[in-house]
Amino acid sequence: MKLILTHEVSGLGAAGDVVEVKDGYGRNFLMPRGLATPWTKGGQKQVDALVKGREVREIKDLDTAKGMKGQLEAKSVQVPAKAGQSGRLFGAVSNADIAAAVKAAGGPELDKRKIEVKTHIKTLGSYEATVRLHPEVAATLKFEVVPA
Template sequence: MKVILTHEVSSLGTAGDVVDVKDGYARNFLFRRGLATAWTKGGQKQVDSIAKGREVREVKSLEEAKSIKGNLESKPVTVPAHAGKEGRLFGAVSSADIAAAVKAAIGTELDKRKIEVPTPIKSTGAHEALVRLHPEVQAKVTLNVVAG
C-alpha cells in the first residue's frame, strides 16, 4: 500500500515522502497515529505542499538545530520520576517526560515524537536518549533520572 507520510517516522522517512508499506502496518499504526494518509492521484498536491513547507523550515532551522544540539549535549538533564527504595521506577520515563525536563532545564521545547530512547528507562541513574533536531542534526542527551 502506498502512503504519504505526514510526520517523520524514523524507519520510513520524513513528512511528504511517498512510501510503500504493508497494509496492516499502514492501517493499524500509521493511520491511527496520524503519521500518514493513503496515497491517491489527487494526493500529489499534498505531497508537494508538505515538501515545500519542509524545505522552508529546514533552511532556517539548520543553524538553530546545531545551537540546540550544543546546549543539549553540554550538560545532563535531570528527569524526576516516582521510584521505590531500590531505585526501580513505577513505570518508565516517557519521551514526554524527557521533553518536559529539557524545557525546564534548558528552556528549549522539543517535540516528543523526535525523542528516541533505545531501551525503556525503568531505573534511576544515568541514561541516554537521541533527539532528532533536523535530518542532518541529531543530539545525544544525557539523562539523570532521580527519584522525586
C-alpha cells in the same frame, strides 16, 4: 500500499514523504495512529507543495538545529521520578517526561515524538536519548533519572 506520511516516522521518512509499506503495517499501525494517509493524485499535489515549502525552511533551520544540538549536549538534565528503596521506578519514564525535564533545566522546548530512547527506563540512573532536531542533525541527550 502507497501512503503519504503526515508525521515523521523513525526509519521510514519525514512528514510529506510518499512511502511504499506493507499493507498490514500501513493499515494496522500508521493510519490508525494518524501518522499516514492513503496516497491519492490530489494528495500528491499537496505533498509537492509541502516539500517545496519544507526545502525553503530547512536551509535556515539547519543552523538553528546545529545550535540547539550544542545546547542540548552541554546540558545536564535530571528527570525526577517516583522510586522505591531499591531504585526501581513506579511506572516508567516517558518521552514527555524527558521533554519536560529539558525545558525545566532551561533547554529548548522539544517535541516528545522526536525523542528516541533505546530502552524502557524503569530504574534510577544515567541514560542517553537521541533527539532528532532536523533530518540531518541528531543530538545525543544525556540525562539522569533521580528520585522525586
